[in-house]
Amino acid sequence: MTSATTTPNTSTPVISTTDVTKDFGRMRALREVSVTVQPGEVVALLGRSGSGKSTLLRHLNGLERPTSGAITVLGENVTTLRPKALRALRRRVGIIFQQFELVGSLTVLENVLTGTLSTLRGPRLGLWSYPRSSRLTALGHLERVGLLEKAYNRADQLSGGQQQRVAIARALMQNPEILLADEPVASLDPDSSDQVMRLIREIAADEGLTVICSLHQVDLALTWSDRVIGLRHGEVVLNTSTVDLDKSQVMEIYGRVASSTAELTAIETELGSIDVTDSAVVDILRGSPHS
Incomplete structure (x- = not known):
């Protein structure tokens, strides 16, 4: 099956x-x-927009604090961490966004290097303001995602799938232990979506990463994850291994069985989605706390 x-x-x-x-x-x-x-587990969060997927992800790196309950990530109680400790935790948790969050006017290599901002002191103006070791590491990550030849291209010259691979390389610059991916393929065509999820899966296996990925494509979740957690109206309604999991069982998350992934995508588009704010993106890249 998977x-x-x-x-x-x-x-x-x-x-x-x-x-x-x-x-x-x-x-x-x-x-x-x-x-x-x-x-090392790769977990897919499934559910309609508004089901709580993005909200749950935002709690895992302290962008949101719960009204009640407890959250532990890498041995740290996220709900009680002070700003300095929260910044340290965020350096261990990479994140990939639906809208890539790249700076189009910068080169691909410079965008990848922004993944080191939380570990460097002072502003960075231009490619050569980054340490040589960081530049070499960034080039290595671009090679890993198949974009080494695009290193000096402007980011806005790339296709959507290529931009998401740049975002993955940027997240890897943190040397994370956990990778959070918030609808990473929602704006991509089916072929690009499959390529990006394949890449995330391969990197997770090679690097020993734990991955939590919110999706609305049931087929991708069944193919590339170890386990599906289904949310509906903020509640967990499914939590099971993808081994021998039937698609019709997964579709019960949505309250009815949609006839196809295309229909489900149409439902998601109609309902809209929760976006991460620009300020939150900057906070994550710089390792700053966000209340």
């Missing part, structure tokens, strides 16, 4: 949430969410 071949480590979870509830005014976005993720 192309996922890595056997996740069953030691102490690297992520654990216990009865996490999040209220935005009178709206309850998460309802007593309790999940664990093991080292």
Whole structure:
């Protein structure tokens, strides 16, 4: 059924949430969410827009604080971390955004190098202001994602799929232990989507990364993840291995069985999505706290 071949480590979870509830005014976005993720596991979050996928991801690196409940990431209680400790944790957690969040006027290489901003002191103006060791590492990551020949191209000259691969290379500059991906293929065509998810899966296996990826493409989730966590109205309604998991079972997350992934995508488009703010993006890249 699935192309996922890595056997996740069953030691102490690297992520654990216990009865996490999040209220935005009178709206309850998460309802007593309790999940664990093991080292090296690739987990897909599925659900309609507004189901709580993005909100849950934002809690895992402290961009949101829960109304109640506890969150532990890499042994740290995220809900009580002070700013300095939160910055240190974020350096261990990479993130990939739906809209890539690249600076189009900069070269591909410079965009990748921004992944080191949380570890460098002072502003960086231009490619040569970064240490030589960082430039070499960035080139290595571009080679890993198949874009070494594009290193000195402007980022806005690339296709959507290529820009997302640049974003992956940027996240790898942090040498993360966990990779959070918030709808990383939502704006890509099917072929590019499959290529990006294949790449994420391969890198996770090669680097021993734990990956939490929110998706709306059921086929991709079944193909490239070890486990599916389904959310509906902020509640966990499915939490199971993808081995022998039937697509119709997954579609129950959405309250009815859509006839195709295309129909599901249309539903997602109609309902809209939760975007990460520009200020939050800057905070993550610089390792700054965000309240």
